[in-house]
Amino acid sequence: MSASPNLLERVGRATARGIAEIGFGASLLGESLFWLVLGRARRQPVRLPAIFDQAMEIGIRALPIVTVLAGTIGVMLAIQGIYSLRPFGAESRVTTGIALSVVREFAPLITGILVAGRSGSALAARLGTMHINQEVDALRVMGINPVRFLVVPALLAMLVMVPALTLWADFVALLGAGLYVSGELSMSLAVYAERCLESLKLNDLTHGLSKSAIFAMLITLVGVVNGASVSGGAEGVGRVTTRSVVHAISAIVVTDMIFVFAVTR
Amino acid sequence: MSPDRPNPIEVRDLVTHYGDRLILKGVSLDVREGEIMVIMGGSGSGKSTFLNHLLGLLRPTSGVVRLLGQDINAIGPLDLFDLRKKMGVAFQGGALFSSMSVGENIMLPLREHTNLDEKTMQIMARLKMEVVELAGFEHLMPAELSGGMIKRAALARAIVMDPRLLFCDEPSAGLDPVVSSSIDELILRLRDAMGMTIVVVTHELESAFKIADRICVLDKGEIIALGSVDEIRAHPSERVQNLLNRRTEDVTLDADAYLRRLTGEG
Numbered sequence: 001m002s003a004s005p006n007l008l009e010r011v012g013r014a015t016a017r018g019i020a021e022i023g024f025g026a027s028l029l030g031e032s033l034f035w036l037v038l039g040r041a042r043r044q045p046v047r048l049p050a051i052f053d054q055a056m057e058i059g060i061r062a063l064p065i066v067t068v069l070a071g072t073i074g075v076m077l078a079i080q081g082i083y084s085l086r087p088f089g090a091e092s093r094v095t096t097g098i099a100l101s102v103v104r105e106f107a108p109l110i111t112g113i114l115v116a117g118r119s120g121s122a123l124a125a126r127l128g129t130m131h132i133n134q135e136v137d138a139l140r141v142m143g144i145n146p147v148r149f150l151v152v153p154a155l156l157a158m159l160v161m162v163p164a165l166t167l168w169a170d171f172v173a174l175l176g177a178g179l180y181v182s183g184e185l186s187m188s189l190a191v192y193a194e195r196c197l198e199s200l201k202l203n204d205l206t207h208g209l210s211k212s213a214i215f216a217m218l219i220t221l222v223g224v225v226n227g228a229s230v231s232g233g234a235e236g237v238g239r240v241t242t243r244s245v246v247h248a249i250s251a252i253v254v255t256d257m258i259f260v261f262a263v264t265r
Numbered sequence: 266m267s268p269d270r271p272n273p274i275e276v277r278d279l280v281t282h283y284g285d286r287l288i289l290k291g292v293s294l295d296v297r298e299g300e301i302m303v304i305m306g307g308s309g310s311g312k313s314t315f316l317n318h319l320l321g322l323l324r325p326t327s328g329v330v331r332l333l334g335q336d337i338n339a340i341g342p343l344d345l346f347d348l349r350k351k352m353g354v355a356f357q358g359g360a361l362f363s364s365m366s367v368g369e370n371i372m373l374p375l376r377e378h379t380n381l382d383e384k385t386m387q388i389m390a391r392l393k394m395e396v397v398e399l400a401g402f403e404h405l406m407p408a409e410l411s412g413g414m415i416k417r418a419a420l421a422r423a424i425v426m427d428p429r430l431l432f433c434d435e436p437s438a439g440l441d442p443v444v445s446s447s448i449d450e451l452i453l454r455l456r457d458a459m460g461m462t463i464v465v466v467t468h469e470l471e472s473a474f475k476i477a478d479r480i481c482v483l484d485k486g487e488i489i490a491l492g493s494v495d496e497i498r499a500h501p502s503e504r505v506q507n508l509l510n511r512r513t514e515d516v517t518l519d520a521d522a523y524l525r526r527l528t529g530e531g
Contacts, residue, residue: 042343042346044346126364130362134360142373142377143345143349
């Protein structure tokens with residue numbers, strides 16, 4: 001008697017909460033666009049320095065770690081690629097696999113996951129702390145719209161920096177793979193580069209970059225939704241920070257699959 | 266009061282809920298031009314909720330809050346935006362932005378709402394810092410300030426636009442007696458020098474008696490007393506006297522209800 005309605009109720013409540021959060025995220029996106037376009041007319045302009053601050057934090061400071069990880073992924077892909085093609089004696093065809101999987105999949109995915117862990121969580125923690133310290137209330141009573149002041153700069157910076165980082169990761173991962181391939185298969189780096197370019201079409205690059213722009217939006221919205229829904233003091237901030245990383249990464253992976261399903265077949 | 270100039274703050278029959286719980290049960294209050302109104306009450310009396318409604322941070326179930334003659338829950342966003350430039354709020358914990366220095370915090374309203382050049386804004390911020398006796402601290406970060414300094418900085422930020430209405434949430438809570446009384450004097454000075462209408466929410470009796478022109482005592486979501494300091498001191502109501510003399514209220518015993526609470530069947 002007691003167990004099943006309880007379970008049903010819990011599932012129902014969790015679903016309703018999830019849908020409410022998605023709705024909140026969507027309205028945030030709409031409101032952000034509103035302030036971006038009409039902010040100046042409403043005397044609430046989105047400030048360029050704030051966007052640069054965020055871009056610095058989200059993009060430039062992530063460069064070292066993106067470089068290291070992208071290079072590592074490139075080498076790893078080269079090793080696996082050569083291994084999987086060896087039974088067919090087709091090792092030299094490895095470039096196609098590397099080029100396509102890096103540009104279409106690995107660079108956007110790794111960059112997205114990295115930025116989610118670095119900046120999505122930071123965003124959630126910052127907004128959560130501001131919420132608890134009444135800083136968000138303070139903004140509102142000062143006549144400063146919190147979405148315009150806090151969310152829009154982060155969203156814009158993400159939308160510019162995540163694709164930019166992805167492009168960089170493309171380059172570094174292909175270079176890493178190239179270095180390994182040229183050593184292993186006695187193929188010169190120039191030939192490797194040429195074959196990579198042969199197998200890549202512009203469509204592959206835009207496929208990867210548009211995914212990374214979607215990831216950028218997801219990371220920001222998940223971070224903001226979680227940060228804004230904080231309750232319960234410092235412990236609550238910790239909870240939403242973790243939650244935002246898990247949600248952002250899940251959203252990225254699932255969206256990636258849906259995007260590929262819709263676009264590639 | 267002249268009829269053409271309404272009271273700067275008018276609250277009529279404010280009823281509010283938190284979830285299903287009734288918090289304010291029809292509160293009506295007028296604050297006159299240039300007076301310091303202290304809203305007093307114990308924890309859970311609804312005074313913080315009341316303040317949040319005065320600031321337009323929460324939407325009431327019913328009732329009207331008029332600031333400077335405008336119903337804050339009915340006017341458009343642009344009017345509300347203009348209204349908010351005429352009010353300053355010092356939050357309990359200061360609510361200074363931790364990523365900005367004290368000076369940047371104080372300059373933020375100027376930066377967002379005016380087109381003054383940097384130098385002018387700095388001078389205006391320093392002027393207010395002199396007023397709150399924080400001169401020379403503008404380069405410190407909020408984390409480097411003491412409790413009293415944070416409250417002062419919050420006050421400086423609240424008055425930087427020379428607002429007509431100033432709201433202070435527990436301005437002296439959690440401070441030692443000397444610092445707390447200096448904050449009280451600061452509030453009195455602000456009113457005298459700038460002619461602001463000030464609403465202070467506090468549970469500190471001493472500070473309330475020191476600064477108030479009138480006191481409004483909230484208890485369980487109702488105004489149980491409203492009057493000058495002397496009127497409140499001499500108030501006949503037992504609930505008011507209990508609060509003033511820090512007596513706990515006698516709880517009427519209901520054995521059945523007590524039993525139900527214990528067994529969790531209430």
